[in-house]
Amino acid sequence: MSFFDDLAARIDEVDSVVSVGLDADLDRLPGFLDDHDMPRWAFNRRIIDATHEHAACYKPNAAFYEDAEGWRSLRETVAYAHGKGVPVLLDAKRGDIGNTARQYAEILDEVDAITVNPYMGQDSLQPFLERPEKGIFVLCRTSNPGGADLQGLELTSGEPLYQRVAALAELWNEHDNVGLVVGATAPEELEELRESVPEIPFLVPGVGAQGGDAEAAIEHGLTTWNGQDVGVVNSSRGIIFAGEEVGRNTVSGPSDGMDTPEEAYFAAAGEAAKNLKKRLNRHR
Amino acid sequence: MSFFDDLAARIDEVDSVVSVGLDADLDRLPGFLDDHDMPRWAFNRRIIDATHEHAACYKPNAAFYEDAEGWRSLRETVAYAHGKGVPVLLDAKRGDIGNTARQYAEILDEVDAITVNPYMGQDSLQPFLERPEKGIFVLCRTSNPGGADLQGLELTSGEPLYQRVAALAELWNEHDNVGLVVGATAPEELEELRESVPEIPFLVPGVGAQGGDAEAAIEHGLTTWNGQDVGVVNSSRGIIFAGEEVGRNTVSGPSDGMDTPEEAYFAAAGEAAKNLKKRLNRHR
Numbered sequence: 001m002s003f004f005d006d007l008a009a010r011i012d013e014v015d016s017v018v019s020v021g022l023d024a025d026l027d028r029l030p031g032f033l034d035d036h037d038m039p040r041w042a043f044n045r046r047i048i049d050a051t052h053e054h055a056a057c058y059k060p061n062a063a064f065y066e067d068a069e070g071w072r073s074l075r076e077t078v079a080y081a082h083g084k085g086v087p088v089l090l091d092a093k094r095g096d097i098g099n100t101a102r103q104y105a106e107i108l109d110e111v112d113a114i115t116v117n118p119y120m121g122q123d124s125l126q127p128f129l130e131r132p133e134k135g136i137f138v139l140c141r142t143s144n145p146g147g148a149d150l151q152g153l154e155l156t157s158g159e160p161l162y163q164r165v166a167a168l169a170e171l172w173n174e175h176d177n178v179g180l181v182v183g184a185t186a187p188e189e190l191e192e193l194r195e196s197v198p199e200i201p202f203l204v205p206g207v208g209a210q211g212g213d214a215e216a217a218i219e220h221g222l223t224t225w226n227g228q229d230v231g232v233v234n235s236s237r238g239i240i241f242a243g244e245e246v247g248r249n250t251v252s253g254p255s256d257g258m259d260t261p262e263e264a265y266f267a268a269a270g271e272a273a274k275n276l277k278k279r280l281n282r283h284r
Numbered sequence: 285m286s287f288f289d290d291l292a293a294r295i296d297e298v299d300s301v302v303s304v305g306l307d308a309d310l311d312r313l314p315g316f317l318d319d320h321d322m323p324r325w326a327f328n329r330r331i332i333d334a335t336h337e338h339a340a341c342y343k344p345n346a347a348f349y350e351d352a353e354g355w356r357s358l359r360e361t362v363a364y365a366h367g368k369g370v371p372v373l374l375d376a377k378r379g380d381i382g383n384t385a386r387q388y389a390e391i392l393d394e395v396d397a398i399t400v401n402p403y404m405g406q407d408s409l410q411p412f413l414e415r416p417e418k419g420i421f422v423l424c425r426t427s428n429p430g431g432a433d434l435q436g437l438e439l440t441s442g443e444p445l446y447q448r449v450a451a452l453a454e455l456w457n458e459h460d461n462v463g464l465v466v467g468a469t470a471p472e473e474l475e476e477l478r479e480s481v482p483e484i485p486f487l488v489p490g491v492g493a494q495g496g497d498a499e500a501a502i503e504h505g506l507t508t509w510n511g512q513d514v515g516v517v518n519s520s521r522g523i524i525f526a527g528e529e530v531g532r533n534t535v536s537g538p539s540d541g542m543d544t545p546e547e548a549y550f551a552a553a554g555e556a557a558k559n560l561k562k563r564l565n566r567h568r
Contacts, residue, residue, distance in 0.1 A: 061380075068355045071351055093380055095377065096345075117404075123429050124430055145405075150402055161445065164437060168434075
């Protein structure tokens with residue numbers, strides 16, 4: 001089985017293309033988890049409990065786990081997500097030369113898919129590309145404000161750089177394991193890219209806190225994989241920190257039938273994941 | 285003091301522009317360190333003891349430290365290098381959006397400089413750029429075989445992408461803290477870049493195991509900083525694993541006046557650093 005086989009099966013099973021981004025920012029975790037030895041793991045476990053029925057995959061961002069406790073928390077999180085049957089895509093944005101890239105690629109033993117940065121070219125991604133059972137998502141047109149600084153530069157061939165990256169990614173896709181990261185904050189570019197590479201699955205970030213276009217994310221973000229939809233639309237803060245609003249709203253809380261503030265906090269994450277799933281499914 | 289002030293002072297003090305790359309690959313560490321709890325730290329400590337008199341800076345590659353013991357080893361390594369008066373440049377090749385980039389930037393609290401990837405644009409680098417006391421080396425023209433896949437693409441403005449990256453880096457250099465990574469394996473491009481951005485310090489990799497041009501590395505890699513040379517030329521495997529040759533050569537070893545194979549191993553790293561320093565200094 002390849003990653004995209006697994007992902008397509010998961011999407012079919014839960015009728016959801018939602019990727020839940022696990023940006024477990026220590027500065028933003030709820031205070032009631034302060035006593036835990038591994039607060040990021042405590043947080044993620046509860047988020048997974050609350051959201052897994054609506055999750056096509058989990059996408060932990062490596063940046064939030066880059067210390068000793070973080071790496072342990074990440075490993076526990078990956079195992080727990082797998083226990084719930086949900087694939088894990090590590091948002092690591094890696095890419096490095098020679099011996100170093102092989103080291104980075106070892107991360108892949110623990111997760112199902114990874115994001116990579118194409119700036120250093122094919123050999124920097126080769127250790128990832130040669131893992132046919134994994135999914136390798138190449139950064140193409142990112143959803144951040146500066147995304148166009150380099151990606152939008154026009155080449156003498158008449159295309160912007162991100163289009164060339166998509167074409168290169170297709171060349172690099174010998175094992176049918178390559179995907180692209182294409183933000184929902186640039187819907188026209190999402191559409192153009194879908195036309196250029198009709199069969200490559202996209203990871204579409206930017207629909208939640210970043211305000212991207214959900215309809216475009218579905219219409220152009222998804223493709224067909226053995227007759228099933230494949231591709232994911234990610235929201236991170238919009239789901240995992242949805243409980244912050246509950247705490248601020250004095251009307252809700254225990255009066256909503258929740259026993260504790262903790263339960264209400266994570267129930268809000270579950271609701272946010274479910275609502276995004278429904279909103280996206282209206283366009284499928 | 286800024287990073288480049290410190291680096292220029294260090295270069296002057298030890299009369300060396302050698303950056304020693306600490307690619308502490310667990311698969312390649314000598315067997316006599318196997319019993320150590322933190323073998324990468326044990327290795328780096330001995331490498332630092334053997335090479336610090338010839339080191340303008342140390343450049344640990346983050347890829348080799350991305351697990352719990354690795355992060356602890358890296359912290360110890362940084363502290364030890366600082367104890368010897370040597371700045372540390374973390375080769376992390378980072379770059380990520382919004383909240384995530386801030387998290388990556390926290391790594392900077394522990395090191396003196398970092399490498400970053402420009403593909404996601406200015407906002408992805410902002411948390412690094414706004415640290416005036418640190419050095420921020422933007423990947424520009426890398427030394428690996430696929431370096432030109434994207435970096436060499438010609439823009440409608442007539443320049444290759446790496447030249448535009450250099451121009452952008454100069455724009456982003458509000459705090460005089462920006463450097464560029466420009467490989468010695470493409471000496472003509474190194475020369476062109478030096479002409480375009482005469483005042484930006486370069487980190488030049490690729491002179492050791494990758495076979496780049498030492499003369500070009502010096503002639504174009506260095507610039508002047510308050511009247512002193514600034515810029516570094518990195519070798520990683522060519523220095524830290526030089527001791528592997530000693531083990532293979534049955535003529536040398538204890539007969540060279542070394543008491544143990546371990547001493548001979550690290551003495552070879554010291555020799556390799558000293559020889560690279562001399563070779564480079566011939567062109568300064």
